[in-house]
Amino acid sequence: MSSFVRLARHAFSILFFGLLAAGLSGCAHSPLPPAGGVEAYASVIAPAVFERASSQVIQGYRVESGILRMPDKRRGSLVVVHGLDGAVTALVDEPGKRGVLQVSATGKRSFTESGAENFKLPDTIKVARHHLHEASPGGLQIIDVLVGLSRQSANWLVDPLAFAIGQIETANQGLRNALVEDVQIRLAGMQIVDDDHAITGDTLSQVEDIFARGMTSAHADLVAAFFVGNKDDTATGWGYIPGRATVQRARSVTAFRHEIGHNASGDHCYGEYPDDDEWVPRFGYDNGKSTTILCGNDDPYYSNPRVHDQYGLPLGNTRTANMALTWHEMAPYMAAYTPALVGQRLILAGTADVTAQFSITRAQPGLVGFVALSAVNGPVQLIPGGAGYTPLTVRLKDAQGRESDVYFRGVRWVGQCPELLTPMNATVECAVGGDVYLAIEYHREDNPPLPDRLFSGELKLKVLDRSVGNWLEPVTVLISVAGSSKR
Numbered sequence: 001m002s003s004f005v006r007l008a009r010h011a012f013s014i015l016f017f018g019l020l021a022a023g024l025s026g027c028a029h030s031p032l033p034p035a036g037g038v039e040a041y042a043s044v045i046a047p048a049v050f051e052r053a054s055s056q057v058i059q060g061y062r063v064e065s066g067i068l069r070m071p072d073k074r075r076g077s078l079v080v081v082h083g084l085d086g087a088v089t090a091l092v093d094e095p096g097k098r099g100v101l102q103v104s105a106t107g108k109r110s111f112t113e114s115g116a117e118n119f120k121l122p123d124t125i126k127v128a129r130h131h132l133h134e135a136s137p138g139g140l141q142i143i144d145v146l147v148g149l150s151r152q153s154a155n156w157l158v159d160p161l162a163f164a165i166g167q168i169e170t171a172n173q174g175l176r177n178a179l180v181e182d183v184q185i186r187l188a189g190m191q192i193v194d195d196d197h198a199i200t201g202d203t204l205s206q207v208e209d210i211f212a213r214g215m216t217s218a219h220a221d222l223v224a225a226f227f228v229g230n231k232d233d234t235a236t237g238w239g240y241i242p243g244r245a246t247v248q249r250a251r252s253v254t255a256f257r258h259e260i261g262h263n264a265s266g267d268h269c270y271g272e273y274p275d276d277d278e279w280v281p282r283f284g285y286d287n288g289k290s291t292t293i294l295c296g297n298d299d300p301y302y303s304n305p306r307v308h309d310q311y312g313l314p315l316g317n318t319r320t321a322n323m324a325l326t327w328h329e330m331a332p333y334m335a336a337y338t339p340a341l342v343g344q345r346l347i348l349a350g351t352a353d354v355t356a357q358f359s360i361t362r363a364q365p366g367l368v369g370f371v372a373l374s375a376v377n378g379p380v381q382l383i384p385g386g387a388g389y390t391p392l393t394v395r396l397k398d399a400q401g402r403e404s405d406v407y408f409r410g411v412r413w414v415g416q417c418p419e420l421l422t423p424m425n426a427t428v429e430c431a432v433g434g435d436v437y438l439a440i441e442y443h444r445e446d447n448p449p450l451p452d453r454l455f456s457g458e459l460k461l462k463v464l465d466r467s468v469g470n471w472l473e474p475v476t477v478l479i480s481v482a483g484s485s486k487r
């Protein structure tokens with residue numbers, strides 16, 4: 001957010017909404033995602049040069065990715081996610097330097113190295129393919145992934161949502177680099193759980209149970225668990241061949257793209273086992289200079305014999321190593337594990353206070369607002385004006401299924417007038433127009449009795465537009481938050 005907007009909103013808030021200003025200090029209500037600046041990570045990636053190949057906005061966060069080019073021609077990759085409050089999370093995959101760079105909104109920096117990794121260790125559980133569901137081949141295949149965190153891994157993160165968006169992007173980058181244009185991995189939702197686990201095959205076999213509630217709420221096809229891990233870890237990550245779950249070390253920036261490749265039924269390097277010919281061409285590739293994601297994982301590519309590295313060598317073999325073709329063939333099945341969520345999704349997940357926002361473009365923004373589907377949760381009708389925020393109540397569950405009512409705030413504004421924060425169901429005009437924004441906020445101070453555990457669930461809202469008969473769009477807020485009461 002620009003300092004001008006911050007100051008303008010702050011001054012306005014003090015004048016007119018003193019109560020609101022107290023509650024919202026430190027929150028982000030930004031009309032536009034922050035512009036991407038290289039200064040946040042330039043010193044960490046030096047002497048590599050970042051060649052940006054993709055830039056997009058997801059839930060108000062800007063995610064950029066591309067290749068890192070070293071002076072000696074070696075290559076790596078970089079994913080940078082800019083959060084709503086100016087914090088930066090970067091997944092750095094540079095030859096000789098891999099890790100997670102985090103810069104907080106106040107400029108505090110940390111770089112956590114991924115540590116020793118060996119992606120040729122046994123790290124898979126093979127399952128029969130009769131589990132595959134009916135699929136609809138053709139067109140863009142979107143595979144929805146729930147990112148699961150433990151409280152320990154989430155506490156280490158400056159911005160858990162930025163981390164989840166960045167990890168998902170590492171796999172999309174591998175697909176784009178391998179010229180797979182009809183497959184996209186999407187962040188479906190997030191769930192944070194109380195306990196961390198070792199990175200083992202045994203944990204892999206429990207992941208779908210541990211994150212069952214989050215998978216159901218988010219309509220997730222797959223689940224990717226990111227744990228801190230411990231001395232019992234048997235690999236950097238584990239994944240089913242094929243299947244719906246992976247588990248990996250949170251500090252690894254290259255494990256997820258590898259393990260989800262296993263979920264797509266990919267295996268390591270061709271020629272290691274006598275029955276490998278039954279699996280071709282679902283292998284990664286090592287051409288002597290570069291190793292693709294499933295066979296060594298040094299370079300950000302799934303194997304494709306049509307793609308060449310910087311030395312002119314192919315990154316695949318037509319008969320044995322063509323993960324690009326495998327992704328193309330498997331994605332319709334992977335995207336069909338669960339029907340996708342209808343409407344907008346808003347992911348609200350963290351172990352501290354957390355805000356989530358999205359925007360929608362409508363012809364007459366002054367006539368658009370947000371209401372609850374059920375009066376149990378909040379207001380179900382639009383109002384013409386008002387100040388402050390909308391109190392919302394959502395019944396959430398902890399890991400044991402114990403229920404608690406948890407309180408949230410719903411705020412609305414129009415893009416060009418971010419100082420006009422109103423209840424989410426108020427249809428207040430903005431003379432210069434802009435997109436209509438909704439922010440849902442969780443404040444621990446609103447929930448003093450909530451026990452110090454993780455709670456998850458969902459809140460169903462809808463967008464209403466007074467200018468168009470009954471126009472509406474459903475909004476599902478996917479919630480995973482922590483209480484703070486030690487009693």
Ligand SMILES: [Zn+2]
Pocket residue numbers: 119120121122123124258259262268
């Ligand atoms: Zn593997």
